[in-house]
Amino acid sequence: MALDDAAARPQVTAVPHLSGGGLPWFGPCWSFRRDPVALLRAGRERLGNVFGFPLLGRRVVFACGPEAHAAVFGAEETVLSPKEAYRFITPVFGPGVAYDAAPQEMSAQISHLLPALSPRRLDGYARIAEEEVRTRLAHWAPQGEVDLLSELNRMTVAIATRCLIGDEFQHGMGPHLPGLYRDLESGIRLAGILSPALPLPSFRRRDRARAAIARAIGDVIAARRAASAGAPDGLEREPAAHGEDVDGSDMLATLLAARAPDGSPLDDDLVTGILIGMIFAGQHTSAVLATWTGVLLLQHPQYVDALLAEQHTVTDGTPRLGAEPLHRMELLERCVREAERLHPPLLVLMRTALRELDLIGHTVPAGTLVMVSPAVAHRMPEVFRDPDRFDPARYEAPREEHRQPHALIGFGGGRHRCVGSAFAYLQVKAVWSVLLREVAFDAGHADFRPDYSTFIPGPVSPRVRYRKRSVPVPEQP
Ligand code: HEM
Known part of the structure; x- marks a missing residue:
């Protein structure tokens, strides 16, 4: 029994509270903004796996460890609601979309996407990823310095845009996209917990960016619908049966072919x-x-030779990347998994308690914001041996530390586990497969501390030196 009615469990206790953390209404707001991971780790060390604190007028309960994660991820939507917790994202997705829809409606929306994430389609996305990385690399001088995050961001903007919306959108919007996507993301701030409609400059930029992207996608949809209506046979493409794959190369094609249960096409908005x-x-x-x-490979260069050997074994005689060769890059996969564990892109995942509940022996009142943190949980020594150490071998048999249920939660868990995790891994592996083979990096004077001023923290200043492998290594004096 992990999560149930408080009354049904006799040994339920109140949640211990973090004291001395700022003014009563604000709570430890400034410490949370500055370094949420340090705050939550320190709280856990003092108070255990479940503790509470106020935050901007909300009651927060933090829950950590596989047992707590199982309870949170396994809870019914009527008990712990992501919809209520993620209201601050609605201005990005739009009204009635994803978390703003009723839970069954959100599941239906996600199910329309699933054919676009099938293994066959991932194979095509791997080729797009390779092409986009090579296109970007062609802009790099033979050697020099780059900001790794902004370069990889450009690459993933191009990859995601082509895989999701297609070539015409990518060509039409090309140079503006990184800035627009950045404005969308920078509109997610702690203040959104109060209201995502506050008159803040970042919220205004978020709304302008969303409107610009939506207009451009609307133009592509209109053009595709017109082209489909004017097809030589005069027929619109056959609608896809629910969950069936269509022969489209991007997710937009899948969504345009999808049909609601009454047989009508999905609304453009x-x-x-x-x-x-x-x-x-x-x-x-x-x-x-x-x-x-x-960054982890730069900090642990002893892995690079083995990674290069794996690249040559897998890619020799393979003209282009695809899902299958990427699947065979096992050491690279384990390195990406260590990045997911040590630096999960989403620091906290949230739910709102819609009624009082028992969370692994603690009473959580209705209205509480319940948080779990991949960043804190992934450093638990009870779960991961020597947790601060970069150790890709922890995923090899017989250790396989990632196989413990709800231990590795960088992509969440339970009913709301990320549907894009295979795509994300494929993309990251494709990017590094090309970069490892083509470029040698060196950390230079980079600052790799996490930048908690952003919602999805990368390193503060990952300016690194590089040399294309086609350039001869300079002779040592
Ligand atoms: C490194 C990249 C990614 C990370 C770290 C990530 C992380 C996550 C996490 C932690 C959740 C669960 C949120 C929660 O339970 O509160 C989630 C959900 C989700 N992710 Fe991802 N994600 C990534 C990439 C993607 C991609 C590429 C897509 C789509 C193409 C995607 C689509 C989704 C969707 C639709 C959900 C909601 C699932 C649901 O609630 O049923 N994600 N993601």
Whole structure:
């Protein structure tokens, strides 16, 4: 019994509270903003796996560890609601989309996407990823310095845009996209817990960016519908049966072919909202995961030779990347998994308690914001041996530390586990497969501390030196 009615469990106790954390209404707001991971880790060390604190007028309960995660991720929506907790994202997704829809409606929206994430489609996305990385690399001088996060962000913007919305959108909006996506993401701030409609400059930029992206997607949808209506046979494409794959190369094609239960096409605003939601959920998160993967390899260069050997074994005789060769890059996968564990892009996941409940032996009152944190949980020594150490071997048999249920939660768990995790891994692996083979990096004077001023924290200043492998190594004096 992990999560149930408080009354049904005799040994239920009140949640211990973090004391000395700021003014009563604000709570430890400034410490949370400055470094949420340090605050939550310190709280856990003092008070255990479940503790509470006030935050901007809300009662927060933090829950940590596989047992608590199982309880939170397994809870019914009527008990712990992501919809209520993530209201601050509605201005990005749009009204009636994802968390703003009723839970069954959100599941239906996600199910329209699933054919676009099938293994066959992932194979095509791997090729797009390789092309986009090579295109971007062509702009790099033979050697020099780059900001790893902003370069990987450009690459994932191009990859996500082509895989989701297609070439015409990518070509039409190309240079503006990184800035627009950044404005969307920077509209997610702690103040959104109060209201995502506050008159803040970042919220205004978020709304302008969303409107610009939505207009451009609307134009692509209109053009595709017109082209489909004017097809030589004069017929619109056959609608896809629910969950069936269509022969489209991007997620927009899948959504345009999808049908509601009554047989009607999905509304254009809904298609637009789902696509913006997917970009928001998957683009910058993937860029940040790719960046931390690179940072960890720079900090642990002893792995690079083995990674290069794996690249040559897998790619020799393979003209282009696809899902299958990427799948065979096991050491690279384990390195990406260490990046997910040590630097999960989403620091906290949230639910709102719609009624009083027992969370692993503690009473949580209705209205509480319940948080779990991949960043804190992934450093629990009870779960991961020597947790602060970069150790890709922890995922090899017989250790397989990631197989413990709800231990590795960088992509969440239970009914709301990320549907894009395979795509994200494929993308990050494709990016590093090309970069490892083509470029040698060196940390230079980079500052790799996490930048908690952003919602999806990358390193503060990952300016690194590089040399294309086609350039001969200079002779040592
Ligand atoms: C490194 C990249 C990514 C990370 C770290 C990530 C992380 C997460 C996490 C932690 C959740 C669960 C949220 C919660 O339970 O509160 C989630 C949900 C979700 N993610 Fe991802 N994600 C990534 C990439 C993607 C991509 C590429 C897509 C789509 C193409 C995507 C689509 C979604 C969707 C639709 C959900 C909601 C699922 C549901 O509630 O049923 N994500 N993601």
